[in-house]
Amino acid sequence: MTDKLPFRIGQGYDIHRFSKGRRLVLGGVEIPSDRGLEGHSDADCLCHAIADAILGAAALPDIGHYFPPGDPATKDMDSLEIVRGAVREAAKLGYEVGNIDSTVIAREPKIAPYAAAMKEKLAQALGVTTGRVGIKATTNEGIGGLGRGEGVAAFAVAILFARK
Numbered sequence: 001m002t003d004k005l006p007f008r009i010g011q012g013y014d015i016h017r018f019s020k021g022r023r024l025v026l027g028g029v030e031i032p033s034d035r036g037l038e039g040h041s042d043a044d045c046l047c048h049a050i051a052d053a054i055l056g057a058a059a060l061p062d063i064g065h066y067f068p069p070g071d072p073a074t075k076d077m078d079s080l081e082i083v084r085g086a087v088r089e090a091a092k093l094g095y096e097v098g099n100i101d102s103t104v105i106a107r108e109p110k111i112a113p114y115a116a117a118m119k120e121k122l123a124q125a126l127g128v129t130t131g132r133v134g135i136k137a138t139t140n141e142g143i144g145g146l147g148r149g150e151g152v153a154a155f156a157v158a159i160l161f162a163r164k
């Protein structure tokens with residue numbers, strides 16, 4: 001039996017807490033806000049969930065393995081670079097991204113006004129067309145810490161296909 005498959009599916013999840021005095025970046029897009037997300041990189045949880053979905057599809061370790069938190073090289077890093085890194089790792093195994101889908105959970109900010117710009121940025125980093133990038137959002141209906149607006153979380157799934 002071989003590990004090589006025509007298609008491979010992966011899922012990713014990430015969450016970051018809000019913090020005063022940080023830039024708010026989601027899906028590679030900076031959103032005007034009086035607070036951003038706490039983290040070692042730019043804390044873009046949508047990018048992190050997508051990168052983990054790609055790495056997971058390839059059965060590779062998660063983004064912490066490739067971009068260790070605490071590494072000076074990843075401090076305030078543009079997380080689109082982490083997405084590009086995941087695509088590169090999958091490519092080394094002979095896979096490319098088919099499409100991705102994602103859900104952002106946030107009481108704020110509103111995602112819809114930025115979704116088109118996020119799709120642009122993510123599609124570029126993923127090396128696919130914008131029509132292969134799904135971004136959906138929910139407020140969590142006031143339930144729990146996410147519902148109270150304490151942070152932002154994201155889920156993503158990715159499908160990879162074997163290069164011809």
Ligand SMILES: [Zn+2]
Binds near residue numbers: 016048
């Ligand atoms: Zn993260």
